Amino acid sequence: MNTKQSFAIKGDICFCKMKDQWTTMKNAYAVCETGISQGVFAQLPEQYAHFPVYDFTGKLIIPGLVDLHMHAPQYAFRGMGMDLELMDWLGQQTFPEEAKYADLSYADKAYTIFADNIKHSATSHACLFATQHRAATELLMDRMEQTGMISFVGKVNMDREAPDNLRESSAEASAQETLRWLYEIAGKYQRTKPILTPRFIPSCTPELLAKLQIIQQEYKLPVQSHLSENTGEIAFVHELCPDARFYGDAYDAYGLFGRQHPKEHTYPAIMAHCVHSTEEEIKLLRDNGVFVAHCPASNTNLSSGIAPIRRYLENHMHVGLGSDIAGGHTESILRAVCDAVQVSKLYWRLVDNGAVPLTFCEAFYLATKGGGAFFGSVGSLERGYDFSAVVLDDSSLRHPFALTIPQRLERAAYSALDAYGICAKFVSGTLLFDRTHSK
Template identity: 50%
Template sequence: MKKESFVLRGGIAFSESQNSIITYYRGYLVCVDGICKGAFTELPEEYKGLPLYDYGERLIIPGMTDLHVHAPQYSFRGIGMDAELLEWLSTYTFPEEAKYSNMDYARHAYAFFTADLRRCFTTRAVVFGTLHNEATIELMNQLEETGLITYVGKVNMDRNGGAGLEEESAETSLEHTRKWLEAIEDKYVNTKPILTPRFIPSCSDELMKGLGKLSAEKDLRIQSHLSENHSEIAWVKELVPESTCYANAYEMFDTMGTPERPTIMAHCVHSDEREMEILKKHGAYIAHCADSNMNLTSGIAPIRKFLDYGINIGLATDVAAGSSMNMVKTMLITLQASKMYYRLVDQNVKPLTFEEVFYLATAGGGSYFGKVGTFKPGYDFDALVIDDSKMFSMRDMSIRERIERMCYNDADAFIKDKFVKGKKVFTAID
C-alpha cells in the first residue's frame, strides 16, 4: 500500500445525504491509497495493520470545495464594498487585474493567495485568473505546489474591460487561450484548466461562440457569471437582444455546458423559472456566493428553490467581493441570507438547515470534482482535522452541536491537519 493509507481517530462528521449528518464519537476513519474506506465505531480487523493517528477529541470533517474565487482579487478583499457590481468592477477589479501583466507583481500577489488557500478549510477550488497567460500559468504553478486540487481559468475579455484589461479581438483572445492550453498540457497532476469568459458584457458574440466550440473540441469545462445584478441583466439584454433571458444567451453560444461537462455559473441571484430550467437541463452548477451578493447589494439568491428544483449547487467565497476565503464563514452567511430571504422576501421559501449548508460546503460542491466531499466508502479522502478545544462551554456537546457551533463562531477553532486524496498538505504548528 502507498503512504496514503492510514486510520484517523476522532470526532467524525460527514453528510449521509442533503438532510442528514452522520457522526461518530471517537470513531475510526480509514484511508487506503487516498480513497476513503468508511467510518466505523470499531476498527475492522482488515485495517488494524495500518498506521493509526489518534486525534483525541478533535473533530474530523470532509474538506470543503470553493466553487468560485478570483485569485487576482485577493489583495483588495474587503475594500470598496459601498459600490454595486458594475461600478465595483470598473473602479477596483479591472484596474487591479491589469497589474498582472507585471510578472513580479503577479508572482508576489499569487503567493499570498495560495498560502491562504492552503491553510484554510478549502481542499478543492475553482479559480479565476486574469487574461494574462504568463500570470495564469504562474498561478497554476503555485496552486500545484499546495497539493490542493483545482480548476484554473485564463479569463477571456475582448470588450468593456477598460485600459489594460481588454484583448484586442475575439481572434486574439481565442489564440491566446489556445497558447495557454498548449503551454500547460500534461504539466500538472492536481491543477486543471477551465475556460473562463468573464461574463457576456466582457465577451463579444464571436468570442463566446469561439469558446463554445473550443469547449466541445477540447472537452473543457466553462465557468462564468449569471444574473448577479439587475443592471448587469439589463446590459446583457441590450447586448444579446434575441435571447429570452441571460442563461439563454449562454445557451445560444453553446457555453452552458452539458451534464458530462458541467458549467459553473456564479451567483444566479435573480434567476427565474426560465433560467432554473436551463441550468437543470444542462447539468450546470450554481456557485452560491452569499457574502458577495450582500456586500455588493446584489440580493439574496433563492437557494431553497434551486435545491428543490434539483439543480447542482455548491458554496463559494467569491473573493474579493466576498470578504474572506473562510468557507466556514461562507456557510454562516449562507444560513443567515437564507433566513432573511424567508423573513423578508418569501415566507413560502423555508430557510436552509444547517445540515443542508454543511452538505453544500462539502459533498454538494465536491461533486463537481467527482466522488468528493463525504466519508462514504469509495470517495476521495479529503479531510480536515479541527481543534475546537478553545471554544469553552459548560455543556456536554454532541459532535453535530460542535460543528454547528464552529460554523456560527469559528474564531477559536483552527485546522490541525488537512488531507487531500490522503496526502497531508497542511499541518498547524502547535
C-alpha cells in the same frame, strides 16, 4: 508531495451523506487507502491495522470543503472598500487590481500569499478565476499545484467592456492565448486542471463566445462564469444581446451552459450567483445540469440580493457554495455555510415566506457534497469518495455543558474557528499540513 497515501485519522467525525442528515461518530477512524475513503469505523478494522494512524482525538474531523467560485487575483483586496455595487466595483476596484497581473513579479507576490492562505483554509477543492494574462494564470496553476489542493483554474477571456489594459485585443487574440495556455499546461499537473472562463457576457463578444465553443468541444473543458448576479448587469446583458431570451441563453447559444443535448455527455458548467434568474433560466439551469455557485457573502456585499436557494434545492438542481473572493470578503467556506443559512432567513422574512430557510446541516451539505459533485465523488467520508478531510481544534471554545458533534461544528463555524483553529488538512489522500503533530 501529491502522492495518494494510505492511513487512518482518528477523531470526532462529522459529515452529511444526505442534505438534511448528519453522520457523526466520536473517537472514530476515517480510513484512506491510496487516496480513496474506505469509510468511517468505531474501531480500526483488521485489514487496515497496518496503516499509520494520525491521532486527532478530541478534535473535529470534517470533509474538505468545496469552493465553487473565487477570483484568485482579487484576494489582495478582500474585505476592503465594499461600499460599491457590482458594475462600479468592477470598474473602480477590480479591474485596476487585475491589470497588475500583467506584471509577473507582482503576480508571484500576490499569488504566493493567496496560495499559502488557501492551503491553510478548510477548502480542499476550488474553482478559480485567474485574469486574462496567460503567464500569470500558469503561475497561479504552479502555486495551486504546490499546495496539494485540487483545483480548476481558468484563464479569463474578455474582449470588450473593460479598460484597455485589461481587455484582450480581439476575439482571435483571446482564443489564441487560450489555446497557447492549454498547450503549455498540457500534462503538467496532477491536481490542477484548466477550466474555460469567459468572464461574463458583458465582457465577451459573440465572436469570442463562438471561438470558445470550438475550444470547449475540442478540449472537453468545463466552463465557469457569472449569471444573473445584479439587476444592472442583467439589463446590460439584454442591451448587448437583444436576441437572448434571458441571460443564460446568451451562454447556451454557444454551448457554454452545461449539457447542450440530453444524450450527449459534456463536462458541466458552473454559474456563479443566479440571484435574479427567471423561470426560463432556472429551467435551463436544471435541464443542463449546471452547478449554481451560491455566494451569499458576495451577493450581500455587492448589494446584489439573495439567491432563492430553497427553490433550487426543491428543483433538484446542483448547488454548491462559493466564497467569491473578493465580492465575498473571506475564503472561509465555513463562513459561507453560516452566511447561506443567514441570508435564507432574511429571504424568507423579506422576500418569500414560502421559502423555508436553510438549516445549518443543509448548508454544510452544499459546502461538501453539493459542490463536491462537480469534482466527482468528493465532499464526504463515505466509502468510495476521494479522501479529503480537515481537522478542527475547537478546544478553545469552552462550554459549560456537553455538546454533540453537530453542535460543536455549528459553533465552530459561527465562531470563525477556521480563522485560527485548523490543525491539519488532507486532500485526495495527501497530507497538506499537520500542526498538531509537527509541534
